[in-house]
Structures are given as C-alpha cells and as structure tokens.
Amino acid sequence: MMTAKEVSVTNYFFKNTLKKLGYILIWIIFSSLFFPWVFSGFNFSSISLRSILTDTTLGPVLSILISGIALFPYNDFKLLIQSGISRKTFWKARILSFLAVSILGQLIGIVVGLLNPYTNHSWYGSSLYMQVYGKYFGSTAMNSFMGLCFILLSTSVVTVGAIMVGSIFSLFTKKARVYIFIGLFVMAVVFINWISAAVQNDYMLNIIKHTDSFLHFIVGYSGTNARVGAWNPTMPFIVAVLTGVVCLFGSYKIMELFKIKNE
Amino acid sequence: MGIEVKNIQKKFNKKKILSDVSLELEPGKIYGLLGRNGAGKSTLLSIIANRIFSDSGDVVLDGESVFERDEALGQIYLMSERNLYPEGAKIEKIFKLTELFYGSFDYEYANELADKFGLDVKQKFGKLSTGYRSIFKLIIALTVPARYVFLDEPILGLDANHRELFYRELLDNYVKTQKTFVISTHLIEEITNILEHVFILCHGEVVIDGNVEDIMKKAYLIAGPQKDVADYCRGLNIIGKESLGSIHGNYIYGDLDDNRILPDTVSVERMDLQKLFVNLTNMEEAKK
C-alpha cells in the first residue's frame, strides 16, 4: 500500500514527466516539419506527411525519450529532500511513475501504430518481437499477447535501467562526471584497439565463437527453430525480467546513497 | 519528546567536522546554534535534515530515528544557504509543491508575508536576488506545517528593515504556533534576546549548551588594575583578557568565589552573549 506522501510524490513525477515529454515531442514535431521544409527550399508541398508517418514508430521513440528524462534525477531529489521526503519514497515514486509513463507510452504507440493509415495495421511489420518470435505459438492471439507483454516488459526494463544509470551519475559531482565520461571514452578506445589486435589470433576467435553461442542462447536461437519468426521467446523474457530486477535493486541501493552535493 | 541528536560524528576527506555531537531540542523553544565559520553548524543541520549522512550516531524525533522516515522528515524543515528549489519555478508554484509534499500549506499567511516583504509570487525563484531568496525561503519556513524549523543563516542578504520585519514575524509565528526554531547565525547581537537556549559549537564539539539566562549569569568581566584583577581572578575560569592603558579586564565564565573580598579598585560587570562567544571561541582556537 502507498502512503499519502508516496501518492503525492508519484503523482508529481508522473505529471512532471508527461509535461517534459510533451515539451520534447512538440520540439520533435516542429523540427521534423521545419528541417524538411528548409532543405526543400522552403517549399511546403514537398513535405510528405505520409513518409513522416510511415518512417516513425512512436513506441521506441517514446521509450528512448522517457529513458532520457529518467537519466537526470538529481534536481528532483534536491526538491524532495528539501520538502521532507525520504530517499525510499523518492525511489518508489520514481520507479512507479516512470513505469506508468513508459507503459502508457507503449500502449499509445501501439494504438497509434494500428490506426496509422499508412502502415498495414499489422503487428508483424512494426514490432521487432513479432518479427523474430511472432510465430512461435500456434495461435495468433497468443503470439500477439506475448508480443504485447514483451513490449511492456522491455520498455519497463529500459526505463528502470535508465533510472539506475542516472542515479549512478547523480552520485558524482559535475566535475567527477566529466572525468568518468573521459575515462569511459578512453576505455572504449583501448578496448577497440585490443579487439582489433586480438582478432588476428586463434584465442580471440575462440572467445568470439563462445560469445556467439552465448548470444544465440540469450535470444532463444537453437538451430532447430532456425526459421526467423519462430524463435523461442523464453530466454529473452527471462533475461529481461532478470535485468529488470537487478536494475530495480541496484537503483534502490544507489538512491539510498543520494546526498546533497557541495557544488 | 522533541529531537535528540545522539553522538553524531562526521568526517570529510579524513578531516573531522563533527566529533561526538549530542544535544536535545525540546518542543516549543527557540534555540540558537552559534559557531565560527567551519565549526560544523551547517553540517550538523544537514545531518539532522537527512541531506547528508553522519558517520555514526543518530537523530531521533519523539523516540524514533528520523532517518529515511517520511513522517519524521515531514516534521522538519531546514532553510539553508543552499538553494534546492528548481530555478525555473515560480514562487507560487513552489508554494503548491510545498503543499503537495508537506500535506498542507497556509497560502493566506504565505501571501500576507510575501506582501509584507515585497516578494512577487509570480517571479521565478532563479530570478531572485540573494536577499529575496532568503526572504522566500523564510516565508516557506514560517508557513510550512513542520514542528521543527531550522534556520541556517536566515538573514543572509537581508537589509536592516527586512531583518526587523523577520524577527517580528518569527516571534509572532512562534507565539501562535509554539514550533521549535533553531537559528544559526553570525549576527549574535541581533538574536540574543530572541533565544531561550543556546548551543555554541567549536571545532565540531558543543562547548556551551544551556539556557541563555543561566549562561549569562556566569559570564563576568572583572576590571581594574592588573595586579588586583589577577589576584581576584586567581583560579577562576578566565576565558579572555583585555586591557586599555592601565585598566585590565579579565573575562570569566563560571561562578565567582563569594568568599573573596572584592577590592575597591576592581569592578564586576557582565558581558553580553557576543562577547562571551568571541572569548570562548578564541580560547578554544588557541588550545588547538
């Protein structure tokens, strides 16, 4: 059950996130009309609403935007700690509100996708899950239902993951964050160098093979169901749930460490 | 009942900021928390309000730890130099947020105070000057339904008129609500008479903890010719010395010896809280 304060904070995050999302969407719509207009020599007739609508799949876009918003929790934390709210409530409200927004976003995305006059109103075209796993079960209804579950589950995992990453960064001061970014960048460069050097010997090839079979395992590919569309979705579900649980737990543990920084 | 601060310790980068601070706040009193810069006042207040963590010790409200408890934290408001409100939000919007998070908010009172101080509630928080940021935060502090209100440097940037008005409104509020206020400030003279109880913090330790009147009863200035003063003060707790020409003064904190005969040449006077503070903290400084 939720206390009155938990409800208030969750509501606040929910509304605030919707507001930010709306603001970003307006800008996206504006720029997706503005730039084609400019580059077509200020000619309105050349903008094809049809191509814009067919090219855009709302669900993934919303998922990315919401995750982006979830990356920056510190300002909200400042306001809440000033307002006598505990970190526990902060975490709970944040998880609940962002999950609600993302799930809502996906549902809207699906509805818009199905109503979109320029697509074929089919799950199979617009959902990666349906393309890969959509023929696993015998019944279409079951496949569609699992597809829906997977979309909602995966968007939740992505959001919770973003909340965790954001909370990690919020532990550091601005200066430390810059150093970490530089550090990660350097590590990436070194790693790529190492790979490209290592690929040339057998040892590395071995690792890649193992990685390959590991990936197959994760995505549910077993050779026997090699036909794309009928892969086994069990492993992806398990992986998503596990990742979600780890991120939930991780973000909670990290937010417990939140404090007002001296900067 | 009240807030108990129990054995709080805090280090920053191996530097000791608070070493074993314990104190009690009873409901319905005005406390002063005094200390020089770097004495650890803000750190202590931040720990009480759960903004940062202590290394050890606990803060207890009505018998239960305040740590991570909404009900307890909702009874505490810390107004500090740090600005934790969103820069882009309008004042009236922050009033609303405060209501949302604290459960209630007296808009009428808040607007009345805003009027008196000349604060425009349509203004954005980020656009306010230092003085008006203080005023805005003071208004929230006086209006918020928390029973324990901590004011860290409340008059930062306020001009003399606004300070007068603030003391007035603070006392008015105190009489009406019987909340507990803890005021931390460098302008000791201005608040001496407002305080009922005072804590003096020095190098992360509480060196004075007591009723202001009782403390002032033990604070003396013994003045006269150097030799007579020295004789009279032998063995007493001398916390500072001062001399002007041949007149010598010893600041004493503690009881005088009633059995000693006061020479005609020596006078016993009182000192005020500010003098006591300056002498005590100087002495502690010299010990280091």
Next chain:
Amino acid sequence: MHFNFNSTEPIYLQVASQIEEAIFTKNYAEKEQIPSTTEISRDFHINPATVLKGINLLVSSDLVEKKRGIGMFVAQGAYEKLVKKRRELFYQDKIVQVVDEAKRLQISEEELLNLIKRGY
C-alpha cells in the same frame, strides 16, 4: 512605550523595570491595559518566555494584574505602591549614602538640612 535595553543586565529584569517606569511616569494609568507579552516580544525581539518572566515579577508585586482572555492591566493602587517602594529605595540608596558622605566631610545634621534646603 519606549524600551531601551542594554545588553548586560538580564532582559526580564529590564522588561519589568521599563514597565514599572512607565507606570510611575503615568504613561500607563491605573486600570489601563498594558501591551501583551506577544506585542512586547514582537516589537522588541525578545523571547516571549523572557517577557512573561518580567511581567510575572510585576504581577507578583501586585503592580499588574492579568485578566484571563482579555489582557494585562495596571493594578489599582499600583502608582501608590510604586511611590512607596521608591521612597523606601530613595532612603536606602540615596539618603543613607548622603548621610555617610556628610559624616566623612564633617557636615553636621543641621548643616546637611540647610544644604538640602538650598538644593530644593
């Protein structure tokens, strides 16, 4: 009311003596209401508990009386009481000293009386 506080004497004593002075100078007539604890506290930035302590001194010496729910008033006969008290103080603080000093200066009783007459 005009208060003028110094910072070394206990404030509650100062509160009491200032109100007493105002009664003595008839700034507050008998049966007239005096400012409330809250008003004094607010106007002069003094902790209300301190103000109350000062006023209670006046109440216990019957100079001021509290009327529940209404406020505080100068007691009937307060002025008389004050005059009496101050006359006594005048004798103790001033006359005794004057006589002591006169004796040291070898001024006789008669001479002292003459000096006082001259001063009048």
